[in-house]
Amino acid sequence: MFLLIVTTILWAFSFSLIGVYLAGHVDSWFSVLMRLSLAALVFLPFLRWRGYRASTLALYTLVGTLQLGIMYLISFQAYLYLSVSEFLLFTVMTPLYVTLIYDIISGRGVRIGYLFSALLAVAGAAIIRYDKVSEHFWFGLLLVQLANLCFAAGMVGYKRLQETRPMPQHVAFAWFYIGAVLVAIVAWGLWGNPHKLPTTGLQWGILVWLGVAASGLGYFMWNYGATQVDAGTLGIMNNMHVPAGLLVNLAIWQEQPHWPSFIIGAAVICASLWVHKRWIIGRGK
Numbered sequence: 001m002f003l004l005i006v007t008t009i010l011w012a013f014s015f016s017l018i019g020v021y022l023a024g025h026v027d028s029w030f031s032v033l034m035r036l037s038l039a040a041l042v043f044l045p046f047l048r049w050r051g052y053r054a055s056t057l058a059l060y061t062l063v064g065t066l067q068l069g070i071m072y073l074i075s076f077q078a079y080l081y082l083s084v085s086e087f088l089l090f091t092v093m094t095p096l097y098v099t100l101i102y103d104i105i106s107g108r109g110v111r112i113g114y115l116f117s118a119l120l121a122v123a124g125a126a127i128i129r130y131d132k133v134s135e136h137f138w139f140g141l142l143l144v145q146l147a148n149l150c151f152a153a154g155m156v157g158y159k160r161l162q163e164t165r166p167m168p169q170h171v172a173f174a175w176f177y178i179g180a181v182l183v184a185i186v187a188w189g190l191w192g193n194p195h196k197l198p199t200t201g202l203q204w205g206i207l208v209w210l211g212v213a214a215s216g217l218g219y220f221m222w223n224y225g226a227t228q229v230d231a232g233t234l235g236i237m238n239n240m241h242v243p244a245g246l247l248v249n250l251a252i253w254q255e256q257p258h259w260p261s262f263i264i265g266a267a268v269i270c271a272s273l274w275v276h277k278r279w280i281i282g283r284g285k
Helices: 002-022 028-046 054-078 084-090 094-106 112-128 137-164 169-191 201-226 231-237 241-253 259-281
Strands: none
Touching: 002 028, 002 084, 002 201, 002 231, 002 241, 028 054, 028 169, 028 201, 054 084, 054 137, 054 169, 054 201, 084 137, 084 241, 094 112, 094 137, 094 231, 112 231, 112 259, 137 169, 137 201, 137 231, 169 201, 231 259, 241 259
């Protein structure tokens, strides 16, 4: 849980930095390629293949392709149509995707208790950001839901692989990032705009920070933490970034949230975690 909390705080800054300094200014395909390439370099020294089945290495590469490669490509496009707060709003369905996908691929059937606690987390996040949507609502909603599904599928896939085909996680992440980078290279080659590269030291600095810290270390800590908790807790924690991201907007850009909605929604998210820990897991539902 500690790693999930630390990563949530780390990622809270990413939403605002991308939305304010990169989206619309720097080619989104290049941003993805730069971010994932730097993250891959962090784990490249740990790349190992001896002693592992080719199918296992391919599966870890696949979950990286889904969770980061394809997810980032869709997410960076979504920022062109949405504000930071709208983007955060549209991610509230992730807990449902996490719990449902985990139950489906583990073959245990949908657990109603886990579904209930995930719905509470969704409700809390929606209460915080139910207003101020733009005319791009439907297209933005579609893009973010596609990104959410890829993120959830990759995250749950990684968790299941560690349960069924375990390997040291620093080795697993070396293959994980290879899959993500391969997608980014293809996307940049097909759709990249070389005339919209970063033009300021600040933009380059943000890309380096996003690649090394938010992606390289952040996703490692998040997925490592995901293997230490149940799927329901993992799903709920996905929505903690909503209040965290809005607090960052307040602290840095003085964007005031609607405080009654913020307080009520954040309380509902926290309550969903308490309900899940106390009543769902405690009673084995």
